[in-house]
Amino acid sequence: MTKSKRATASLPEAPGARFRLPRSESSVLTADDGELLMGHTERLLCAPTAPYAEDAALAVVESFAAARPTLVRRRDPHGNLLLTWPGNGRTSKAPQLAFSAHLDHPGFHYRGMRDGRRRASFHGGVPLEYMVGGDVRFFDPKTHAACATARVRRAEKRPDGTAMCELSRFRGRARRGMFGAWDLTPGRISGRRFRGRVCDDLLPAAASLALLDLLAERRHPRPVTAIFTRAEETGFVGCVGLLRSGLLGRALGDVHVIGLECSPRRTTAKVGLGPVIRVGDGRTVFDPAICAHLQTAAATLAKKRGGFPVQRALMDGGSCESTAYNLWGVPAGGLCLALGNYHNTGPQQTIAEEFVDWFDFEGLLALMLEAASAWPGPRQPPLRAALNERWQKEYKLLAASARRTAQT
Ligand SMILES: [Zn+2]
Structure with a gap:
């Protein structure tokens, strides 16, 4: 056994996972579509991620695209990815529709030793008091393999605004450039509740992959794009890069975006009551025509199925990329899942898995599919x-x- 293999073998075991569909009648998807969604969810959520270290999640999306040559794949200079279901190739004057989800989640960058202590910087919005005592697993961004574990001993804000953590109980091998994620299960279903180290935003990204498969299966006549961005948690950095690159306009022309998120639950948007039509975030309100399109799609689903649980709310517990799209002149609305333990902030100031309701998640995919199928809708708003x-x-x-x- 090589020295590095021995170091990795001696790491504490990673928390187990359980990716299995809940047994229940509440599903809004067929069993096959539910399995499809669960498959993409498992592949994506098993990929560790952090801002500027989305390599493993990007690799999952890249291999998805490689296996589906009909999709048009585009990558901007910042590593954001666009996958387009091309439709029947006929051109149309109507704006194109795109869904957008980000591939990062708050996490660590290893910073080496200082004054005899190992340190890691933390990127993303988590209050310092939650971090102390949290267990971290570090990964190699190239191989995606775990290479070390540690616990946060102290956390402080530096004058330049970065959060710096002092590590204890370090095991394994320190490597240059390795990144860390909270050492929590990648995903575990229990009843209808789904918990994982990252719901925000890999679950919606998995829904985008499932959507592309469903559009292909239906030979959907119009183009629909799924956008996968990087470094959202540090201020929409990847998304702003994409907007500044001009790729959206060059590749898609006039495009409207539905931003997909997991957003802290509110009294007006609860876990388990359906996906949320997000009318705005903590900073701006979203495009009224897209909000109306989503409401019409939800009403159509309710009519088709004899009921469809859905919520509509201002999700002001965070802000999201839809704000950036709108500021850059790309009309954007939003859909999200009501999220518990937002950014891993658990009870009693501990680090815990984020959680959502699995059937809210299935509802999100059903609503995305209906919104895409009905796009662009009648010229005059139905209202x-x-x-x-x-x-x-x-x-x-x-x-x-x-x-x-x-x-x-
Ligand atoms: Zn997010």
Whole structure:
């Protein structure tokens, strides 16, 4: 056994995983589509990730694309990936639809020794008091293999704003450039609840992969793109890079985006009550026409299925890339899952798995598929047509009373 293999073999065992569909009648997908979603979820969530270290997650998306030559694959200079289901190739004046999810999650970069202590910087929004005592597993970004484990002994904010952690119980081999993730299960289903070290945002990214498969299966006539961005957790850095690169306009022309997220649950958006049509985030409100399109899609699903659990809320517990898209002139709306233990902040200031409701997640995919199938929808918004119809019924009363009010 080589020295490095011995070091890795001596690491504490990683937490186990359980990727299996819950047994329940509440599913909004067929059993086959549920399995498809679970398969993509397992492959993506087993990939460790951190801001600027999305290599393993990108590799999963790249191998997905390589196995599906019909998809058009584009990569910008910053490593963001676009996969487009091309449709039937006919050109249309209508704007194209894209879904966007990010491949990173708050995590560590190993920084070596200082004053006899090993250190790692932390990237992403997690309060320092939660980090102390948290277990970390470090990975090699090239091989994606685990190479060390440690525990956070101390955490402090540096004057330049970075969070720096002092590590204890270090085991394994320190390598240049290795990155760390909380040492939690990649995914575990229990009842209808799904827990994992990263729900935000690998679950929605897995839904995007499933969506591309379902569009291909249906030979969907219009193009639909899935965007996979990097480094969202440090200020939409990957997404802003993509917008600044101009690739979206060059490749897709006029494009509208539905940002996909896991967002902290609210009193108005609870875990288990369906996917959330996100009308805005902590900073901005989203494109009204896209919000309306999503509401129409949810209503269509409810009609088809005799009910479809869905929520509609301002998810202001965080902000998301839809804000960046809108600021750069790309109209964007949002869909999300109500998330528990946001950014791994568990009870009593401990680090814990994020969690969602599996059937909310299936509902998210069903809603994405319906929104894509119905895109771009009627030229006149259905709500305006409904208000016009109401006007036709009521205007005589309005006109008669208008005459009277004019006389007084
Ligand atoms: Zn996110």
